[in-house]
Amino acid sequence: MTEEDLEHIAHGYRQFVAEAEPTSPLYADLARHVAASPAVLGFLAELPTGKRQPNLLFAALQFLGGAPADGLDLERRITEDGDRVREVLLTRATQTNEPARCGALLPVLAQLDGPLTLIEVGTSAGLCLYPDRYGYDYDGVRVGPTGSVRIRVETSGNVPVPQRVPEVVARIGIDLNPLDPADPGDRAWLRALVWPGPAAEERLARLEAAAEVAAAEPPTVLRGDLVDRLPDALEFAAPGSTVVVMHTAVLPYVPRDARARFADAVGGLPVRWLAQEPPGAVPGTGERPAGGWGREFVVSLDSRPLARSAPHGGRLEWLVGGLEASGT
Numbered sequence: 001m002t003e004e005d006l007e008h009i010a011h012g013y014r015q016f017v018a019e020a021e022p023t024s025p026l027y028a029d030l031a032r033h034v035a036a037s038p039a040v041l042g043f044l045a046e047l048p049t050g051k052r053q054p055n056l057l058f059a060a061l062q063f064l065g066g067a068p069a070d071g072l073d074l075e076r077r078i079t080e081d082g083d084r085v086r087e088v089l090l091t092r093a094t095q096t097n098e099p100a101r102c103g104a105l106l107p108v109l110a111q112l113d114g115p116l117t118l119i120e121v122g123t124s125a126g127l128c129l130y131p132d133r134y135g136y137d138y139d140g141v142r143v144g145p146t147g148s149v150r151i152r153v154e155t156s157g158n159v160p161v162p163q164r165v166p167e168v169v170a171r172i173g174i175d176l177n178p179l180d181p182a183d184p185g186d187r188a189w190l191r192a193l194v195w196p197g198p199a200a201e202e203r204l205a206r207l208e209a210a211a212e213v214a215a216a217e218p219p220t221v222l223r224g225d226l227v228d229r230l231p232d233a234l235e236f237a238a239p240g241s242t243v244v245v246m247h248t249a250v251l252p253y254v255p256r257d258a259r260a261r262f263a264d265a266v267g268g269l270p271v272r273w274l275a276q277e278p279p280g281a282v283p284g285t286g287e288r289p290a291g292g293w294g295r296e297f298v299v300s301l302d303s304r305p306l307a308r309s310a311p312h313g314g315r316l317e318w319l320v321g322g323l324e325a326s327g328t
């Protein structure tokens with residue numbers, strides 16, 4: 001391990017401080033401490049490169065014994081319990097599953113000709129495959145069943161808030177490492193991935209409720225890469241349905257060449273392609289006429305940007321032109 005390795009890891013943690021500050025001041029503090037701690041940086045440097053990042057380390061610690069109280073507590077736990085932390089880092093991955101993202105997908109799904117087959121690539125535990133089972137509140141306008149999963153969305157622009165949820169007749173998920181919403185260990189890992197902060201309580205409650213929905217009516221799950229398994233997924237589409245290939249917060253994990261192959265594959269199929277991803281991850285979604293995208297995600301249909309959304313859902317801004325321009 002060289003000084004350069006340690007500095008590289010410290011740099012990643014310093015960058016994470018700004019990302020975490022608005023939603024999780026505790027994680028921002030922990031990241032600051034790690035960036036300045038030779039002991040923790042040394043521990044991380046012994047791990048493979050994809051296993052050193054802040055959100056994975058902090059989730060592993062939450063999984064094992066709750067979030068550290070502060071930087072000193074984090075350092076003590078890594079010194080005293082390093083083997084168990086290492087094992088979780090090596091066997092788990094960042095697979096945050098946030099059903100609130102359905103609040104940004106619903107206005108688009110509801111305008112497509114139904115019934116719908118949903119094929120979600122990068123599905124994690126499949127919690128975004130149930131947009132028809134959740135209840136929504138778009139600035140006070142309620143949509144969907146009044147069950148235990150409630151998704152609040154602040155809107156701006158001309159969001160086409162639907163009057164009802166779409167009919168979904170088949171749900172298929174693809175993931176390199178699917179999580180099982182009925183498995184207590186996977187559920188505990190999903191909880192550990194939620195950052196501590198003002199929104200955590202609401203997110204955790206929603207996660208539990210959505211996992212119950214998914215466990216009661218499991219989707220068809222295919223393990224493997226999104227490009228390789230897409231043809232297999234199509235075999236499970238319901239006859240006569242509109243097939244929607246969808247994904248949220250997945251493409252940042254996919255290497256550029258594989259992203260391009262995925263875009264080519266989806267573009268050549270008789271399906272609709274719904275994405276909620278960082279700007280530019282889907283071809284044609286990198287530009288915004290005025291202003292920047294900031295940290296927002298872009299909601300796109302068939303490569304056409306329709307809206308921008310908060311990365312974990314909760315806010316949705318419709319772009320001028322919206323769905324009319326997309327020809328749904």
Ligand SMILES: C[S@@+](CC[C@H](N)C(=O)[O-])C[C@H]1O[C@@H](n2cnc3c(N)ncnc32)[C@H](O)[C@@H]1O
Pocket residue numbers: 093094095096097098099101121122123124125128174175176177224225226227247248249250253254
């Ligand atoms: C951040 S999670 C997002 C989960 C879910 N889409 C959501 O928004 O709540 C990203 C998921 O993509 C999966 N993933 C990453 N690369 C993949 C690939 N090449 N093929 C299939 N799944 C992949 C990961 O395993 C992980 O479960």
